[in-house]
Amino acid sequence: MSKHVLSKSTYMRGVKCQKCLYLNKFGKDHRDEISDNQQFIFDQGTNSGILARELFPGGIDLTPENHYDYSMSIARTQELLAQRAPVIYEAAFLFDGVLCAIDILVLDGRSYKAYEVKGSTSVSDTYIQDASLQYYVITQAGLKLKDISIVHINNQYVRHCALNIQELFTIESIHDQVKELQDNVAGNIRQFKKILTGKSVPEIGIGGHCSAPYVCDFMGHCWSHIPEYSVFNIARLNGEKKFDLYERGILKFEEITEDIQSEYLNARQIMQVQAELGGTTIIEHEPIAEFISELSYPLHFLDFETMMPAIPLYDNERPYQQVLFQYSLHIIQKKGATATHSEFLARPDDGDPRIPFVKQLIRDCGKKGDILTYNMTFEKTRLNELIRDFPEYTNALQSIIDRIKDLMTPFQKYWYYTPAMRGSYSIKKVLPALAPELSYANLEIQEGGTASAVFTAMATGTFLGDVEQTRTALLKYCHMDTLAMVRIFEVLEKL
Numbered sequence: 001m002s003k004h005v006l007s008k009s010t011y012m013r014g015v016k017c018q019k020c021l022y023l024n025k026f027g028k029d030h031r032d033e034i035s036d037n038q039q040f041i042f043d044q045g046t047n048s049g050i051l052a053r054e055l056f057p058g059g060i061d062l063t064p065e066n067h068y069d070y071s072m073s074i075a076r077t078q079e080l081l082a083q084r085a086p087v088i089y090e091a092a093f094l095f096d097g098v099l100c101a102i103d104i105l106v107l108d109g110r111s112y113k114a115y116e117v118k119g120s121t122s123v124s125d126t127y128i129q130d131a132s133l134q135y136y137v138i139t140q141a142g143l144k145l146k147d148i149s150i151v152h153i154n155n156q157y158v159r160h161c162a163l164n165i166q167e168l169f170t171i172e173s174i175h176d177q178v179k180e181l182q183d184n185v186a187g188n189i190r191q192f193k194k195i196l197t198g199k200s201v202p203e204i205g206i207g208g209h210c211s212a213p214y215v216c217d218f219m220g221h222c223w224s225h226i227p228e229y230s231v232f233n234i235a236r237l238n239g240e241k242k243f244d245l246y247e248r249g250i251l252k253f254e255e256i257t258e259d260i261q262s263e264y265l266n267a268r269q270i271m272q273v274q275a276e277l278g279g280t281t282i283i284e285h286e287p288i289a290e291f292i293s294e295l296s297y298p299l300h301f302l303d304f305e306t307m308m309p310a311i312p313l314y315d316n317e318r319p320y321q322q323v324l325f326q327y328s329l330h331i332i333q334k335k336g337a338t339a340t341h342s343e344f345l346a347r348p349d350d351g352d353p354r355i356p357f358v359k360q361l362i363r364d365c366g367k368k369g370d371i372l373t374y375n376m377t378f379e380k381t382r383l384n385e386l387i388r389d390f391p392e393y394t395n396a397l398q399s400i401i402d403r404i405k406d407l408m409t410p411f412q413k414y415w416y417y418t419p420a421m422r423g424s425y426s427i428k429k430v431l432p433a434l435a436p437e438l439s440y441a442n443l444e445i446q447e448g449g450t451a452s453a454v455f456t457a458m459a460t461g462t463f464l465g466d467v468e469q470t471r472t473a474l475l476k477y478c479h480m481d482t483l484a485m486v487r488i489f490e491v492l493e494k495l
């Protein structure tokens with residue numbers, strides 16, 4: 001078994017926060033569970049890594065069978081390097097107790113070039129730090145590297161027929177940045193080893209580092225003293241001010257005195273705090289009445305669901321493009337009428353979901369009446385993308401765009417605010433405040449991220465669950481979104 005003290009992932013924990021590094025070794029029980037959505041993002045990264053191998057085909061794969069034991073991979077790497085193997089996947093190296101593997105190693109003339117694959121669309125500081133450790137371990141272990149690069153997804157790529165791997169990925173050398181960080185890496189390794197042999201948890205408080213550049217999986221533990229509703233929930237208050245309040249010992253709304261309000265908060269934030277403290281609901285009848293009176297029937301309540309595969313699945317699709325696969329539509333023909341419902345959910349086996357989606361949407365929306373969405377920027381942007389990708393539908397789609405109005409406006413503008421909304425105007429917060437009888441809590445699928453992950457799995461043939469049961473769950477979820485809009489509209493109308 002390879003004896004290592006640090007790996008690339010534990011090193012990166014240390015770079016983020018030394019307490020995180022310590023807890024990862026001595027406080028594993030405190031780690032938050034990985035959500036389905038996070039798992040989906042990891043899987044997309046792994047899939048990109050496998051696909052990128054096609055840039056350098058024919059390599060020998062040294063991925064270990066057991067991810068806790070790299071000893072075979074390390075030994076085989078040395079053998080293959082001695083034989084001047086042209087391409088190696090997951091070559092593994094150990095130096096001074098630090099283990100790392102590199103996605104692709106390619107012989108170029110007399111020396112090797114290293115490639116690390118990332119599923120994102122640009123090179124971040126985190127990637128440079130992470131590759132700096134790989135460069136350090138590989139070169140200190142005795143292999144001179146001619147170059148080291150990040151292979152990432154090219155967001156300008158548009159799929160036409162078969163995937164073009166050369167165009168899908170971009171290769172960016174980070175050799176110079178990585179070389180500059182080598183002293184820093186050596187210092188970090190010394191420091192992190194000290195932390196891991198220490199007897200106590202490093203005294204590091206919560207801060208912006210907990211959620212940037214990515215969310216720490218010990219937040220449930222380190223943030224457990226923060227009340228469910230605190231200064232951290234004040235809408236659009238910047239992080240610096242939130243932590244400043246926290247450092248001053250101000251956490252709960254009751255602790256936000258009038259002086260503190262005027263020092264830190266704008267008018268809307270003061271309104272949120274005062275509404276909470278006084279338990280008051282704010283309703284501005286006039287602008288709400290004007291908003292409602294300007295709507296023209298039949299009223300359409302529309303909501304889209306999308307998936308964002310890293311690797312485009314269909315023609316005219318870009319990496320991470322939001323691909324429409326489902327909508328729900330409630331229609332109220334005239335004032336006081338009961339809403340009727342129509343919906344669309346693609347069948348992944350039928351190919352690109354956008355084409356049947358567009359055809360049915362145009363039919364269902366008809367030619368008359370306003371179309372209400374909740375946060376219209378999302379729906380309008382998706383429809384404009386459809387026009388770009390399927391220009392033959394431009395006129396019909398443009399007329400749908402022209403009829404869209406935003407049901408979020410009364411809440412976004414704080415014409416209606418009640419403490420139960422907790423500073424947010426998202427539909428998930430507005431609905432329980434206005435129509436508590438409707439709830440997502442009993443639904444199998446409760447949020448858009450899960451809907452997206454599930455449909456992507458179906459479209460890529462990796463879904464393992466019951467397809468029909470899951471389709472029903474998807475339909476119920478999206479139906480709830482537009483039914484919620486109808487109820488919210490009815491509450492506003494009664495006002």
Ligand code: SF4
Nearest residue numbers: 017020210216219222
């Ligand atoms: S939650 Fe914050 S303080 Fe706690 S380990 Fe993570 S980054 Fe460090």
